[in-house]
Amino acid sequence: MTGSTRPSEDDLIARWLRPLATDPAALQLGDDCACLTPPPGHDLVLKTDTVAAGVHFFRDDPWDLVARKALRVNLSDLAAKGARPLGYLMSLALPADWREDDLAAFARGLGEDQAIWPVSLFGGDTIRSPNGLVVTITALGAVPTGRMVRRAAARAGDRLYVSGTLGDAALGLELRLHPESAETWGLDAAARAHLARRYLLPEPRLALAPALLAHARAAMDLSDGLGIDLERMCRGSGVGAEIDATALPLSQAAAAVLAVEGTRLAAVVGGGDDYEILAAVDPAEASAFEAAAAAAGVPVAAIGRVLPGAGDVRLLRADGTAAPPTGGFRHF
């Protein structure tokens, strides 16, 4: 369609968004608000996150993947809190030149994720964007009352675990910005595709949520990099931590990069967009946690331990030296 026959906002909602509003709480997007009857005996876990063209994704990224990323970065937080996701509200800011097939892809991407995780669109807002696609999603999940897994609850002596592998997304972004690095690193097509995919499409660890709820003392998802996020957990908890660089879990692709260029450890410790889970687990719960994670099909790796000294967060390198995992400061 041309701009002059562009569908109205009501038409757009009816055609592409209403099919995503599968829960009765959404009232088929036919009201000003959603109306959610909270699950009895549960707290609601609430998170909002925005992704914007040119900031969190490239302007030429496919809209189905942008939509899924926008949803998944929020689901990742719910997973870390031990929550079962219920649904989401979405504010969609469309650039002036949006095309119907882009929007169809956007809705298809959300539908594909809703088929994986049983969430519903609850409601939203659609506006013109002054500059590129911007998607804000507010996700709601449920945990048994008083049981949300906190970030600021780690205790000295706890073991530190991370799910999956670290650094892939940061290396995927690096490859996107500097495709010639693939040659330097000697990566084959499969390795390149793995890293690219990990940047484009996070894998929220919702399968790990029950294990966290049952066995973790503290947890958070890793969005800004292990170093910064671990410092946040420690600062909130009034503790320190020591992590072992040689224990950080790597994909084959990331291991290949580090074998060629060891300084890329910075991407593993400091790179963002991992969307893996960092958890502090009482040693008495460690084997039960590991078993529950294995049963859920989510790999977890023990990477270090929580220390008593507030603010003392260090990375033990392979050569035996120790350093803060970050500069301890971040502009945004």
Next chain:
Amino acid sequence: MTGSTRPSEDDLIARWLRPLATDPAALQLGDDCACLTPPPGHDLVLKTDTVAAGVHFFRDDPWDLVARKALRVNLSDLAAKGARPLGYLMSLALPADWREDDLAAFARGLGEDQAIWPVSLFGGDTIRSPNGLVVTITALGAVPTGRMVRRAAARAGDRLYVSGTLGDAALGLELRLHPESAETWGLDAAARAHLARRYLLPEPRLALAPALLAHARAAMDLSDGLGIDLERMCRGSGVGAEIDATALPLSQAAAAVLAVEGTRLAAVVGGGDDYEILAAVDPAEASAFEAAAAAAGVPVAAIGRVLPGAGDVRLLRADGTAAPPTGGFRHF
């Protein structure tokens, strides 16, 4: 501060946003998610709305008023649903050139509104904006289970009411774009200030929520203009409506404009940003509704009635002719 000493995101949150996170559900913004224990016996009413520089406000508008507008457009929806507001999540996209005093004003504006209505910031996200300030707020309110006042529930025979006065914000916007209109319309300083204020800062009708909950059959807030919004209520309800142009409530300022330029009735019927309430009330409840509104200090005016014929929505003009209140179609 200069760009190079710009505070980190964590510092920004601690300094300006944490003081707004007054409810325990916010966990002092020290976790990845908020954790809300829903009020027993209640449904949660959920709404998300975005305001963007250059789309919903002017780039030189004061940030305290932008913040309050962003919050209030959401509170207005909760009011229409008969809900008691609990709190909100906020995604704040800051332009590259944001200044600390702007952000201080932004937080001060929210704090002023939180002093009027007892809501808390629950959580949020802060990002760089590619182009100007963008604020997305997701508001949560509570209504007794099953009692949310619906939009699509009007019935033939219901009386139609609106709160406050209509068209002021649209005329305020017109004055902002064409200040010379004030001369044409013969407006004094007080009238100009009234219209300008009504555009800048909506007044969510939360005081009317209990009267709506007790007595309204259907309700919605007016954000896109009475004509479009009434058509939406009627379409959802499978009914029609007739409204009387001479019954539409006007401020002194708007009445003065219409006395000079009668075609400005279009701003009253079709102008956006009223943030008043449109309610359909069973005639048997009408006097109780009017009494409850009066007791709450919110003026309401009877403007017409709901008709049986689906899709038959008409505005009766002073000269006795009738027409659809809108073209029935809206680009965005």
